[in-house]
Amino acid sequence: MQYDFIFHNPTKIYFGENALDNLKEELKKYGKTVMLAYGKGAIKKIGLYDELMKIFKEANKTVIEFSGIMPNPTAAKVKEGIKLVRENNVDFILAVGGGSTMDCTKAVSMGSANNVDFWEHFYMNYNIPEKKIPFGTIVTMVGTGSEMNGGSVITNEDVKIKTGVVYPNMMPDFSILNPKYTYSLSKFQMVSGICDMMSHIMEQYFSQTDEDNVSDDLSEALMKNIIRNAYICVKNPQDYNARGNIMWDATLALNTLIACSKKGDWEVHNIEHQISAYYDVTHGMGLAAISPSYYRHIMDYGLSKFKRFAINVFNVNPENKTDKEIALEGIDKLEEFFKNIGATTKLRELNVTNAEELDKIAETCYFSQGAYKVLNADDIKTIFRNAI
Amino acid sequence: MQYDFIFHNPTKIYFGENALDNLKEELKKYGKTVMLAYGKGAIKKIGLYDELMKIFKEANKTVIEFSGIMPNPTAAKVKEGIKLVRENNVDFILAVGGGSTMDCTKAVSMGSANNVDFWEHFYMNYNIPEKKIPFGTIVTMVGTGSEMNGGSVITNEDVKIKTGVVYPNMMPDFSILNPKYTYSLSKFQMVSGICDMMSHIMEQYFSQTDEDNVSDDLSEALMKNIIRNAYICVKNPQDYNARGNIMWDATLALNTLIACSKKGDWEVHNIEHQISAYYDVTHGMGLAAISPSYYRHIMDYGLSKFKRFAINVFNVNPENKTDKEIALEGIDKLEEFFKNIGATTKLRELNVTNAEELDKIAETCYFSQGAYKVLNADDIKTIFRNAI
Numbered sequence: 211m212q213y214d215f216i217f218h219n220p221t222k223i224y225f226g227e228n229a230l231d232n233l234k235e236e237l238k239k240y241g242k243t244v245m246l247a248y249g250k251g252a253i254k255k256i257g258l259y260d261e262l263m264k265i266f267k268e269a270n271k272t273v274i275e276f277s278g279i280m281p282n283p284t285a286a287k288v289k290e291g292i293k294l295v296r297e298n299n300v301d302f303i304l305a306v307g308g309g310s311t312m313d314c315t316k317a318v319s320m321g322s323a324n325n326v327d328f329w330e331h332f333y334m335n336y337n338i339p340e341k342k343i344p345f346g347t348i349v350t351m352v353g354t355g356s357e358m359n360g361g362s363v364i365t366n367e368d369v370k371i372k373t374g375v376v377y378p379n380m381m382p383d384f385s386i387l388n389p390k391y392t393y394s395l396s397k398f399q400m401v402s403g404i405c406d407m408m409s410h411i412m413e414q415y416f417s418q419t420d421e422d423n424v425s426d427d428l429s430e431a432l433m434k435n436i437i438r439n440a441y442i443c444v445k446n447p448q449d450y451n452a453r454g455n456i457m458w459d460a461t462l463a464l465n466t467l468i469a470c471s472k473k474g475d476w477e478v479h480n481i482e483h484q485i486s487a488y489y490d491v492t493h494g495m496g497l498a499a500i501s502p503s504y505y506r507h508i509m510d511y512g513l514s515k516f517k518r519f520a521i522n523v524f525n526v527n528p529e530n531k532t533d534k535e536i537a538l539e540g541i542d543k544l545e546e547f548f549k550n551i552g553a554t555t556k557l558r559e560l561n562v563t564n565a566e567e568l569d570k571i572a573e574t575c576y577f578s579q580g581a582y583k584v585l586n587a588d589d590i591k592t593i594f595r596n597a598i
Numbered sequence: 599m600q601y602d603f604i605f606h607n608p609t610k611i612y613f614g615e616n617a618l619d620n621l622k623e624e625l626k627k628y629g630k631t632v633m634l635a636y637g638k639g640a641i642k643k644i645g646l647y648d649e650l651m652k653i654f655k656e657a658n659k660t661v662i663e664f665s666g667i668m669p670n671p672t673a674a675k676v677k678e679g680i681k682l683v684r685e686n687n688v689d690f691i692l693a694v695g696g697g698s699t700m701d702c703t704k705a706v707s708m709g710s711a712n713n714v715d716f717w718e719h720f721y722m723n724y725n726i727p728e729k730k731i732p733f734g735t736i737v738t739m740v741g742t743g744s745e746m747n748g749g750s751v752i753t754n755e756d757v758k759i760k761t762g763v764v765y766p767n768m769m770p771d772f773s774i775l776n777p778k779y780t781y782s783l784s785k786f787q788m789v790s791g792i793c794d795m796m797s798h799i800m801e802q803y804f805s806q807t808d809e810d811n812v813s814d815d816l817s818e819a820l821m822k823n824i825i826r827n828a829y830i831c832v833k834n835p836q837d838y839n840a841r842g843n844i845m846w847d848a849t850l851a852l853n854t855l856i857a858c859s860k861k862g863d864w865e866v867h868n869i870e871h872q873i874s875a876y877y878d879v880t881h882g883m884g885l886a887a888i889s890p891s892y893y894r895h896i897m898d899y900g901l902s903k904f905k906r907f908a909i910n911v912f913n914v915n916p917e918n919k920t921d922k923e924i925a926l927e928g929i930d931k932l933e934e935f936f937k938n939i940g941a942t943t944k945l946r947e948l949n950v951t952n953a954e955e956l957d958k959i960a961e962t963c964y965f966s967q968g969a970y971k972v973l974n975a976d977d978i979k980t981i982f983r984n985a986i
Contacts, residue, residue, distance in 0.1 A: 213777065213842035214614030219607070225858070226602030389601065421839050424823050424846045431819040435812050451809050454601035458812045458858070467855075470613070470846070 213423070215470040221358045222384040225458065227450070229386045230261065230348070236384050237269045240344055241301025245274045245294060247315045249307045253350060256394050258306065262348075274298045276318070279307065282486055282493070283314035285329050285366040291318035292328065295343060303345035305382075308403075309354025309363070309493075312347050316362035316380050319343040333364055333373055339380060346384045350391040352457045353403025353494055355410060355464030357385035365487060372483040387461070389453035400447065401552045402494030404440045407460040408433065408544075409478055409497040414468050416505070417475040417580045420515055425468045432459050432468070433523045437547055444551050473580040478504050480576045481590060488571055491560050498553040499560060502545040503597035507589060509537050512582035516540055557597045568594040601811070603858040609746045610772040613846065615838070617774045618649065618736070624772050625657045628732055629689025633662045633682065635703045637695045641738060644782050646694065650736075662686045664706070667695065670874055670881070671702035673717050673754040679706035680716065683731060691733040693770075696791075697742025697751075697881075700735050704750035704768050707731040721752055721761055727768060734772045738779040740845045741791025741882055743798060743852025745773035753875060760871040775849070777841035788835065789940045790882030792828045795848040796821065796932075797866055797885040802856050804893070805863040805968045808903055813856045820847050820856070821911045825935055832939050861968040866892050868964045869978060876959055879948050886941040887948060890933040891985035895977060897925050900970035904928055945985045956982040 224232045237244070244266060253259045266273050276291050294300070295318060305315035320339035321328030331337050347357045356362070360380035365372040392400070415429040436459045442452035462468070481504070482496040509516050517533050520526035520540025524547075528536050548555045557563070572590035583589070612620045625632070632654060641647045654661050664679050682688070683706060693703035708727035709716030719725050735745045744750070748768035753760040780788070803817040824847045830840035850856070869892070870884040897904050905921050908914035908928025912935075916924050936943045945951070960978035971977070 213839055213846075214616065216610070216612055216620075218610040222604070222606040224604055228602065232604075422823075422827065422843060423839075424820070424843055424850065427819040427823045428816055431815040432812070435810075435815045439810065451601055451811075454859075455810060455812055458601075462812065462816075471842075 213419075213471050217466060217470055218378060219358060219381060219465050219467075221381045221465075223358065223387060223461070224384065225387045225454075227388055227390050229388045230265075232384075233262075233265050233386060234269050236346060237265070237271060237302070242270070242272055243274060243298055243301045244271045245276050245291075245298070245300040245303045247276045247279060247291065247303055247305045247307075247311055247318070249277070249279045249311050251277070252394070253306050256350070256391060258348070258350070258391065262304070262306065274300055276303075279311045279314045281310050282365045282372060283310045283317075285364055285368070288314055288317040288321060288328060288364060291315070292322040295322035300343060303343055304348065305345060306348040306350065308349070308351025309356045309406075312349075312354070312356035312382070313362040313364065315345050315347070316356075316360070317364050319345050320377070320380060329364075329366060332377075333366075333375055336375060339377055342380060344383050346386070347382045348386045348388075348391070349457070351395055351399060351403060352392055352460045353406035355407065355460050357382060357387065358461045358465040361464070363483070370487045372487040374479070374483065387457055389450055389457050392453055392457065393448050395447075397444065397447070397552060398492070400443060401440075402492045403460065404436060404443075404456065404494070404551060405498040405548060405553050406494035407456075407463045408436055409494070409501060410463040411436075411468065412501065412505075413475045413478060414472050415519070416512055416515060416582065418473045419471055420512070423471050425470050425472050428462075429468045430522045432463055435459050437523070440547075440551050475578055475581045477578040477581045477585060480578055481593070484571050484575050485557075485562065488567070489560070489562050491562065495554045495560055498548040498555055499557045500593065500597050502541055502548075502555060503593045505541045505544070506538070506596070507593050508581060508583045509541065510534075513537055515582075557594070563598060565595060565598060568598070601807075601859050605854060605858055606766060607746060607769060607853050607855075609769045609853075611746065611775060611849070612772065613775045613842075615776055615778050617776045618653075620772075621650075621653050621774060622657050624734060625653070625659060625690070630658070630660055631662060631686055631689045632659045633664050633679075633686070633688040633691045635664045635667060635679065635691055635693045635695075635699055635706070637665070637667045637699050639665070640782070641694050644738070644779060646736070646738070646779065650692070650694065662688055664691075667699045667702045669698050670753045670760060671698045671705075673752055673756070676702055676705040676709060676716060676752060679703070680710040683710035688731060691731055692736065693733060694736040694738060696737070696739025697744045697794075700737075700742070700744035700770070701750040701752065703733050703735070704744075704748070705752050707733050708765070708768060717752070717754060720765075721754075721763055724763060727765055730768060732771050734774070735770045736774045736776075736779070737845070739783055739787060739791060740780055740848045741794035743795065743848050745770060745775065746849045746853040749852070751871070758875045760875040762867070762871065775845055777838055777845050780841055780845065781836050783835075785832065785835070785940060786880070788831060790880045791848065792824065792831075792844065792882070792939060793886040793936060793941050794882035795844075795851045796824055797882070797889060798851040799824075799856065800889065800893075801863045801866060802860050803907070804900055804903060804970065806861045807859055808900070811859050813858050813860050816850075817856045818910045820851055823847050825911070828935075828939050863966055863969045865966040865969045865973060868966055869981070872959050872963050873945075873950065876955070877948070877950050879950065883942045883948055886936040886943055887945045888981065888985050890929055890936075890943060891981045893929045893932070894926070894984070895981050896969060896971045897929065898922075901925055903970075945982070951986060953983060953986060956986070
């Protein structure tokens with residue numbers, strides 16, 4: 211396969227415990243009315259809400275609040291945001307939260323700036339947004355990488371579809387990343403984010419091209435950094451340096467850097483999206499529960515890469531072992547890592563146990579063309595059976 | 599040290615053998631008059647000049663030629679370019695070549711857009727350029743990373759100063775990278791570029807902070823990719839994939855990604871700049887000749903990092919060895935790598951042999967505050983003695 215790609219990521223990253231100091235200067239670039247988008251009030255608990263209100267006041271901004279954005283943000287919530295933007299002539303949106311808030315904000319940005327049905331136009335028919343309401347993000351929950359990419363995942367409850375789109379021109383104008391904002395997350399949320407970022411890397415790493423390429427080497431570096439620092443974070447959630455590493459790993463995992471020259475798989479994400487359209491499953495945990503089963507199922511079709519993964523990422527000793535044994539040991543180590551940090555590695559731990567219902571979900575899954583093995587519904591049924 | 603940085607790199611990269619197809623679309627964004635900046639005609643030999651003229655014609659552009667940009671571009675040459683831009687009201691500059699052409703173009707861009715003495719204002723007094731003439735690059739010689747950063751190194755012959763500046767807002771608007779354009783480079787030029795990019799990484803890697811950080815892990819991944827692919831390129835200069843890897847490594851080595859949370863050393867570059875202000879030394883070869891001597895001199899002040907380098911980058915087996923032995927073996931392996939790919943690892947190979955003259959040069963060197971050991975002139979004299 212040809213070494214051939216476009217890389218363009220203009221999002222400005224402010225990283226560190228004083229990163230918020232840059233907000234006032236950034237706000238000067240935009241008009242008077244700012245919409246503050248956030249979730250269910252976690253930003254109030256950590257004092258960030260009050261800090262922001264003070265900055266808005268000093269910057270002489272009118273603030274419109276768009277709150278209550280839920281995990282797996284819904285099309286209905288996006289419509290609520292679009293209405294607010296239009297009614298108030300919002301000039302700029304500041305998304306404060308995790309992937310859900312950021313993804314919802316992107317949908318609101320493109321939906322309100324363009325006179326179309328946002329769901330049909332952008333999420334079903336993949337039209338590139340012509341216009342956007344400018345927006346920035348402040349990250350309080352780490353994992354999705356939404357702070358430095360043009361991706362947005364929205365769930366339409368009416369039709370039971372959770373789907374993601376990626377538009378390069380929907381990258382945030384800037385993002386503020388302060389590891390300390392993540393201290394108050396529950397262990398469940400933190401670990402879920404770590405599983406999400408690991409999955410993002412693996413979905414790119416385990417795909418063509420497998421010729422010697424820079425992206426795969428960077429991916430291994432990021433995975434090793436995540437594994438090392440995840441253990442530290444689980445032990446001491448207030449280790450600033452480890453939280454900082456994990457936060458930056460998450461951003462680089464999905465800012466298109468390690469996608470350069472790679473086709474990308476994304477089948478695990480496809481499958482998880484379908485599960486969580488039916489069940490109330492936390493994204494990262496769903497990924498952790500499916501990944502080992504999925505990778506064991508496709509392992510033979512990318513054996514040399516799984517062998518490389520085992521040796522380079524999980525330090526599996528290859529001596530006196532067949533390629534298959536080495537590869538399998540790598541996936542075992544991945545599952546063990548997920549388990550050790552407290553992730554769910556079986557669907558039953560997420561209260562997903564009904565094999566017949568999973569069979570039906572398997573029929574609704576999209577089959578990735580970038581995977582080592584292009585699946586069919588029967589493959590997914592088998593993967594589900596082994597993941598329960 | 600605190601995990602604290604700003605990352606912002608908006609340069610759009612078109613990478614691959616068809617990357618030039620994107621030029622016409624890019625040119626639409628700018629006015630009618632384009633200045634084509636290039637060196638001594640290598641772009642004619644590879645047919646690129648004719649291709650560009652065809653594209654300019656199709657895009658209905660008026661072309662001003664600014665040619666003859668030399669290695670270590672001079673302040674006089676920059677002034678010539680500034681004059682051309684002003685006389686012809688140039689709207690956009692396309693730099694086609696290597697680091698010299700790109701760096702010279704940056705100086706011309708800031709110098710012609712702002713009504714100041716470019717050397718005094720930007721290169722001596724570090725004023726951030728308020729305006730710029732927009733510019734893109736097409737890379738034909740790999741190494742400096744200038745295609746995705748705001749750095750520019752200019753030599754002022756009158757005062758015998760070669761100095762570099764870095765202005766974030768002087769990053770190219772876009773860069774076109776086609777590995778095939780580099781096929782016709784001499785082995786000397788190719789190897790010199792490889793030494794340059796290795797040095798760029800080491801200058802960032804061997805500096806504070808040494809706490810677990812993502813940048814150092816990415817640096818190791820890039821160095822290993824360079825070493826592996828350098829050997830392939832030397833054996834078969836037309837290996838597209840290996841040339842592609844080296845090309846992308848060079849860009850990532852100096853696009854500020856691996857600088858995040860790192861102080862940076864840059865003493866080897868400082869020293870080399872002073873040598874080549876006095877001698878006609880090719881930048882990358884000068885770096886290769888100084889690096890081993892420099893790193894042996896400061897090794898004790900960053901021992902654990904040099905040990906890590908030896909093990910992680912050069913696979914030195916640490917068993918039954920002291921930290922110092924391991925670290926030293928890593929630097930020996932670095933020198934061996936330079937030698938194996940055909941780089942000069944001694945100053946005498948570059949016809950720099952006069953110790954007394956080097957003593958004088960040592961007195962003119964800048965002493966980096968980001969180094970493991972902040973040097974003085976005597977240190978540099980010793981480093982020179984060991985590098986001859």
